[in-house]
Structure formats: structure tokens, C-alpha cells
Amino acid sequence: MSEVLVLVDHVAGAVRKPTLELLALAKRLGEPAAVFIGSAEHAGEATAKLAAYGAEKIYVVDDAEIRGFLVVPKVEALQQIAAQANPAAILLVSSAEGKEIAARLAIRLESGLITDAVDIAKDGTTTQSVFAGSYTVAAKVTRGIPIITVKPNSATPVETAGAGTVEQFAVTISDAAKTAQIVAAQPRQATGRPELTEAAIVVSGGRGTGGDFAPIEALADALGAAVGASRAAVDSGWMPHSYQVGQTGKVVSPQLYVANGISGAIQHRAGMQTSKTIVAVNKDEEAPIFELVDFGVVGDLHTVLPAATEQINQRKG
């Protein structure tokens, strides 16, 4: 069976959940083979996790020589591993970096590229949700090694032991790949909540909050969710722009999306309508958001949310 390469997205060896989702998808197409690019001291933690989630093989590329350089060294590393492994496909997370690496790699390998897939079938056919979610497209790469970027939350990670055979892979990185280097990086102050685009649950607030996001945040924390917002809410300065969900904000596809005091404008829907389950709380029963919900509550969010939060916390306790 051919290998399916999965580029590992990690922070200092801590493998992020979307990579585990990719391993589950890779198993459908062939033998999952992870590509870890990072420092040798972090490789042990990562390889254990990757093997536990089905990686049969793990290529470890020590990044001592290339740390901090922008994406091109990673492209060259993947290109060299692909030349050796001749994989059935290469999967990456649909992040800004993942898509940039994928695009550059596709040119070098003269391969077809599909971005923002939300599913991959056994035969390599991908599903994409396009034009603000109004069309579902099935597509397949017809040339070269299929390179596919997959949106977070598109698959469920499966804890299944793989052989996890580690191969230290020595890459030769060209000077041309080392032309731009990060000189300093400051992590954003942690909120303690999951990253918006990766969260399994997102609780969002809109103009209907009146600027009081406390009930939204309390419900999010009870559910272990990320907080999102409509553009009306961020334009009012109630939440940072990085929280905006929609056409001109982040596109999320969680298992559960809870929209509170959000009318459901088409531009907001574009960012959340592929969520698996949608719940809305709105005091106007005619609000367009109710057209796409699985469960709707007509009521004042300032009453409904604290009551729901209390119930959830009680049941957890």
C-alpha cells in the first residue's frame, strides 16, 4: 500500500488536533505517514502522539538549520520526501501556512492541488463547500500526486496504534529557500479557549448582545468552546476582529455552532453554515438564522444563556 504523507502541524512538538484528523483521512487512501519538521528535542513527544493516531511511518526532519525561515524550506523537505516515498497523496491542514506550502509544492511536483476540502473519499474524491456554502463540489486531482488541504473539524481523529516507524530524513535546503526569516515572535495572550477555526464548539454573539459578551463567554467556557462574533459585534468594538465569523472573517465548521443575537445575514452564514449542528437564540422568531438551525430558541439571550449555562455546569458537576 502506498504511503499518504501528512504534514504535521505542531507547536513545540505538541501535535495540533487537525493533524490527527488528517491521519484519519489518510488511512482511507493508504498508509498514513507523518512528516514532522521540528527540533530533535520535540520529536519524541510528537512521534508518540502520531503513532497513537495511526501513523505507520514518521519522517523526522530536524529543523536546526532552517528554523524560523518562512515556508520554502518545508516545501523543499516535502518535495524530497515525496521523491523518495512516491506517496499516493499529500495532506496538509487548510491553514494559511498549509495552503501556501501546498501551492508551492504543487508547482514543484507538477501536481494537482485541492484546497479547503471538508471530506476525502477512499478513491481520493474530495468534497468542498464553495460560494458561501451554497454549492457542494466533488473534485478529484487528475495529474501527479494529489495534494489536498483539509479544513479543521472535517474528520474525527481515531486513536488507533500505527507502527510509528521513525525515519530521520536528512534534507538539503537550497540557499534560495532561506531568503526570509522570522526574527521575533510574540504569542498572543492565551484566552484558555480553543482556537476559533479548530474548536469543536463555537459560541458566537452578535448585535443582539448589546455589547455584553459575558453570557456568551460563560456559555463558551461551560462547553469548552471558542468565542466568535458577527461583524456587527466586532465593528462595534465589542470583540477583536480576529473573532469575526463570516465571509470577511474566519470560516468555521465545528460540530456545534451556537449563534446568539445574530440575525443570520448571508455574509455571516458563509462562515458557519457547514457546522454540523447549528443552534440559535434570537428574540425575533422571523430572524433568518432560524432557516438553517437544527435547534432554535426564541427568547432573550440574556435570560436563555445564563439558564443554559447553569444547567450545563450543574450536569458537569
Ligand code: FAD
Ligand atoms: P443584526 O443583523 O443587527 O442582528 C441582530 C439580531 O439580534 C437580530 O436578529 C435581533 O432579533 C437579535 N436580538 C436583538 N436583541 C436580542 C436579545 N436580547 N436576545 C436575542 N436576540 C436578540 N457579517 C458577519 O457576521 N461576518 C462577515 O464576515 C461579514 N462580512 C460582510 C461582508 C460584506 C461585503 C458585507 C456587505 C457585509 C458583511 N457582514 C458580515 C455584515 C452582515 O451583512 C450583517 O450586517 C451582520 O452579520 C449583522 O450582524 P448581527 O447579526 O450581529 O446583527
